[in-house]
Amino acid sequence: MNKLLPIAAISASVLLTACGGNTKDNAEVQLINQEKAVALITSFETKDKAALAYIDSDKYVQHNLMAADGIEGFKHFLSILPKTDVKADVIRAYSDGDYVFTHTDYNLFEPEVGFDIFRFEDGKMVEHWDNLQPTATSPNPSGRTQLDGATKAVDLDKTEANKALVADFVETILMKGEFDKVGNFFEGDYYLQHNTQVADGLSGLSKALAYMASQGIEMVYNKNHLVLGQGNFVLSVSEGTFAGKDTSFYDLFRVENGKIVEHWDVIETILPEAKRQNANGKF
Structure with missing residues (x-):
């Protein structure tokens, strides 16, 4: 399975992309936001609570309908995760303006594949959407899985x-x-x-x-x-x-x-x- 490239390795390509005006400053902001989104998802597995600092505790809006709103809802979600065998392996991560979207191999309460979208304001996450589906137990009729395939953003x-x-x-x-x-x-x-x-x-x-x-x-x-x-x-x-x-x-x-x-x-x-x-x- 393709793993998400390390942050240092993806930085060169992400720095070429910009929000609106294709400026280096905007591209750097996108890269930083992308790193934060990946770190937050990865923290499900690592239990690193430092990633909570990337969430704006006054504005965070939650669209996962199974989680309570705001930072307290997110903290509660973390508190009920299993103590062992949790997996959050980001396979793809991309940036578009104030948005970062990811494609992740999860095993939180069960094996699932998920897309997450984060919206940022001033370097903080202020809104989150996601979609989750159980991981298939076998490849599709063409032998492909839900997560394999190309990962690198070009063009x-x-x-x-x-x-x-x-x-x-x-x-x-x-x-x-x-x-x-x-x-x-x-x-x-x-x-x-x-x-x-x-x-x-x-x-x-x-x-x-x-x-x-x-x-x-x-x-x-x-x-x-x-x-x-x-x-x-x-x-x-x-x-x-x-x-x-x-x-x-x-x-x-x-x-x-x-x-x-x-x-x-x-x-x-x-x-x-x-x-x-x-x-x-x-x-």
């Missing part, structure tokens, strides 16, 4: 174009269902797939969708809430339903030469209001 000058491509794909194909336009987003059948049930290629996706339809299972994207990106990696956060249940879809795409070439996702059923530990909403 940093193409971030905005790649984000626009993914936003268009989500709206045109996933939301509107205009499948006659799918060729605009892919190079033939070349599409590496990390969804646990789907094989590579558009052919694999078509086969999976046809099977779901035969079983009366619908996957519906109703709204796209957020698109974040760094270079060739773009994360889309959407809301919809899966098998009739309110669902949060986090889709990570890798783009190459203006086409989508690789995909990872985490699909989570949205907790009913009566069971939520905060009132901030999933999105």
Whole structure:
């Protein structure tokens, strides 16, 4: 499995990316924020409470519906983690302006794969979103796992174009269902797939969708809430339903030469209001 590159190793690429004006100062802020996000997640495993200093205790807004709001909710979450066998291995981490998004191999209360998003203000975390899904016990039909594959962000000058491509794909194909336009987003059948049930290629996706339809299972994207990106990696956060249940879809795409070439996702059923530990909403 690919590990996240050490912070020193990723700094060179991250320093080339900037928020808005592509300045060195902005890029350095992004790198520092990215380091903080990785450190906070890693602290689940290391028990290093020093990472709590990266959270703004007066502003922190929590969107994980199973955790109470604010810094006290986060501390309570840490206090109930198992004493042993906790894992929080960040495989991918990227920055987009005031946001950092990560892709992590977790074993907190059970093995899970998760995406986390942190929003920063003045160097402090002020808001957090995530999506979690149980780790599959075996590779998908093409032998891929939920976490393997490419990790390094490249084509940093193409971030905005790649984000626009993914936003268009989500709206045109996933939301509107205009499948006659799918060729605009892919190079033939070349599409590496990390969804646990789907094989590579558009052919694999078509086969999976046809099977779901035969079983009366619908996957519906109703709204796209957020698109974040760094270079060739773009994360889309959407809301919809899966098998009739309110669902949060986090889709990570890798783009190459203006086409989508690789995909990872985490699909989570949205907790009913009566069971939520905060009132901030999933999105």
